Amino acid sequence: MKFLLPSFVLALSAAGLDLDVGVTAGSVFPVGSWGEQIGSGLSARAAVQWKPAARLGAGASLGIGIYGDEYDGDASVVMLSPEITGSFHLRPWGRSFNPGIEAGFGMNRTSMECAGGSDPASWDPFWRAGLRWDFGMGSGFRGAIGFDLASILSQRVSSDSFSILFRLSREVEL
Amino acid sequence: MRRIVPILFLLSAACGRNPLLFRLGADYYPVSSIGSEWEYQVASGGGVITTVVDQIVMGERTCYRVQTGADYSYWISDEGRLEHYEDHRVMFNGYEVPVFQAWVTWLDWPLAVGASRTDSASTFAVSQGVTISHRWRRTTEVAGIGEAAGYEECYHLVMSETIIDWVQTGGFEPETSATTRDIWLAPDVGMVLKVTPDSTLTLVSYRPGS
Numbered sequence: 484m485k486f487l488l489p490s491f492v493l494a495l496s497a498a499g500l501d502l503d504v505g506v507t508a509g510s511v512f513p514v515g516s517w518g519e520q521i522g523s524g525l526s527a528r529a530a531v532q533w534k535p536a537a538r539l540g541a542g543a544s545l546g547i548g549i550y551g552d553e554y555d556g557d558a559s560v561v562m563l564s565p566e567i568t569g570s571f572h573l574r575p576w577g578r579s580f581n582p583g584i585e586a587g588f589g590m591n592r593t594s595m596e597c598a599g600g601s602d603p604a605s606w607d608p609f610w611r612a613g614l615r616w617d618f619g620m621g622s623g624f625r626g627a628i629g630f631d632l633a634s635i636l637s638q639r640v641s642s643d644s645f646s647i648l649f650r651l652s653r654e655v656e657l
Numbered sequence: 658m659r660r661i662v663p664i665l666f667l668l669s670a671a672c673g674r675n676p677l678l679f680r681l682g683a684d685y686y687p688v689s690s691i692g693s694e695w696e697y698q699v700a701s702g703g704g705v706i707t708t709v710v711d712q713i714v715m716g717e718r719t720c721y722r723v724q725t726g727a728d729y730s731y732w733i734s735d736e737g738r739l740e741h742y743e744d745h746r747v748m749f750n751g752y753e754v755p756v757f758q759a760w761v762t763w764l765d766w767p768l769a770v771g772a773s774r775t776d777s778a779s780t781f782a783v784s785q786g787v788t789i790s791h792r793w794r795r796t797t798e799v800a801g802i803g804e805a806a807g808y809e810e811c812y813h814l815v816m817s818e819t820i821i822d823w824v825q826t827g828g829f830e831p832e833t834s835a836t837t838r839d840i841w842l843a844p845d846v847g848m849v850l851k852v853t854p855d856s857t858l859t860l861v862s863y864r865p866g867s
Contacts, residue, residue, distance in 0.1 A: 516682030520737050520766045554737030556765050560681070593677050598765055600772030600799055605677040639679040 491605075503542070505625075505652025511548050521560050524550030526646055530568060534647040534654070537569070539623050540570040544587065547584040548644075558597035560619060566587050572617055581617035583627075609635040615650070622651050671679075680802075680810055681767050683844030686739050688721050688732040692866030695847060701856035709866055715742050716760055732763075739764040747789050747822050754784040756791035756822075764797065768812045768842075773798040792821040805841035806849040806859050814840040 507528040513521055523572040532542030543566065566589025574581045591609040595602045613631035620626045627650040631654070635642040686759065688709055695707040707725040714720070715731045723730045731742035743755040757780045765774060777794040778812060795818045805811045816838045823831040841850040849860040 521681065533779045552737065556737050558765075558769070559769055581765075585699050595677060595681065595767065595769055597767055597769040598768035598772035598774060601676050602769045602802070604682065605675040607678070612688060630764045637676050637678050637680060640682060642682070643677040 487499070497628055500657060502655045502657060503529050503530075503532040503534055503540055505650050506533075506548075506656050507648050507650040508591075509646050509648035511550070512646050513550065514645055515640075517640065517642040518553070518644075520553050520556075521550045522556060522622035524548055524560070524653040526648075530652075532568060532570060536573035538572050540568070540572075542568050544568050546589075548646075552597075556597065558595065559594045560593060562594075563592045564607075567610075570615070572615070575642075577617075581616045583617055584612065585615055585629070586612040589628050605637065607635045607637040609633060613646075613648070615657040624651060674676060676810060677851055680844060683810075684734075684768075684847075685768060685812060685842040686732075686734060686764065686847050687845060687865065688723060688739075688847070688866060689734050689864035692723070692864075694858060694862075694864045694866070697851075697858040697861045698861045700855075700859070704861065705858065716758065718760060721791045722815060733760065737766050738762045739766070743778075743793075745791060745820070747824070749824055754782050754783065754789055756780055756782045756789060759795060760797075764814075767802060768804075769798050769799055770799050770812075787850060788825045790821075790823045790825060794819045800839075803841075805843070806841035808860075810839075811841040811843045811849060814838075814842065818838060825867065 485627045490523060501647040507530065509526055510523060511526040512523045526546060527536040528544050528546035530544030532540035536542050546564040552558040553566040568585065568587040570583055572581050572583030590606055592604055592606050594604040611631045611633035613629050615627045615629035617625060617627040629648050631646045631648060633644045633646065660693065662788060686792055690709055691709050692695045693709040695703050696709070705726055707723060710724045712719060715721050718733060720731045720733045723732055733740040740760045741763040743757060743761045746753040747756050757778050761776050762774065771867045773796060779792045781790040783787055795816065797814055797816045800813045800815045803811055803813060819833065821831050821833045821836045823829065836853060839852040840848055843849045848865050851858040
């Protein structure tokens with residue numbers, strides 16, 4: 484495992500491939516019954532995408548979402564989500580108009596704490612998908628705004644969320 | 658393909674083993690539906706029925722009135738907490754003297770293993786020229802998650818309550834009573850098992866109201 488990441492980077496370097504490295508942050512809102520006691524939260528995600536073609540991206544990312552109590556209690560929910568991602572953009576050369584879609588699938592670890600206690604964390608598969616409006620920001624940086632719909636696929640109930648996002652990324656050529 | 662199948666199997670096996678998000682969305686004390694009815698079997702024999710009777714105003718707040726046998730209790734489940742109307746009375750010279758009436762939080766939602774809350778009150782009342790002091794303390798701890806009375810994903814609560822009443826006149830000493838209750842709450846059902854030193858109640862049937 485410890486040789487996997489260096490080998491991956493080495494392989495990409497040898498191939499002279501383009502990578503898109505970015506961070507995404509935004510607000511996330513629970514949808515459905517699981518959000519009755521849990522309020523909105525903040526999310527962040529670090530991602531690396533390989534660009535086999537200008538319009539296409541494939542990679543991996545690690546996200547975190549932190550939710551607070553809907554009322555004045557002290558409950559908090561933290562979600563960690565390693566995932567594989569894919570993206571498609573319509574006009575990658577566009578300086579101000581480059582709409583696209585992004586999707587991810589992975590596992591989600593949910594932990595919850597309240598009033599000095601904590602429930603055992605749960606691991607569940609999850610997916611997300613959303614639209615992006617990508618634009619150039621100068622100096623090689625690109626920004627994007629968009630939204631995601633996400634769903635955690637646990638057996639008894641699926642727990643959905645909606646997030647509004649801003650992404651900052653930069654293409655890196657290895 | 659031979660690698661994908663075990664991965665999918667592992668993913669599906671991971672689902673539902675610990676449905677934390679299901680518990681987060683469940684109502685563990687559904688007292689907000691008039692007509693809801695819980696039928697309990699008492700271990701020593703017989704049974705008892707608990708019903709959400711109606712909505713009334715109690716202590717200047719609108720609440721749900723719940724009847725268990727001949728007794729009434731009053732509940733509000735709103736804004737992330739379950740509140741109970743505490744109505745404490747002390748018998749003195751053949752009269753019931755009210756010493757403490759207030760809405761007190763019974764549980765904070767969501768529940769989590771290890772969470773605890775403590776409520777207490779220290780009051781007094783004067784009846785027939787005699788001061789009656791009343792000290793009350795209740796600690797509730799979420800002891801675990803498990804199965805009870807055939808229901809899964811139940812939260813196990815341990816509730817300890819101490820009351821010290823003192824009629825401050827000759828011939829009376831402070832009276833202390835301490836009780837511990839073990840209560841199991843099931844998702845979208847409510848209390849399914851209650852064990853006290855005197856009795857054990859087990860849910861036989863539950864009919865949600867409208």
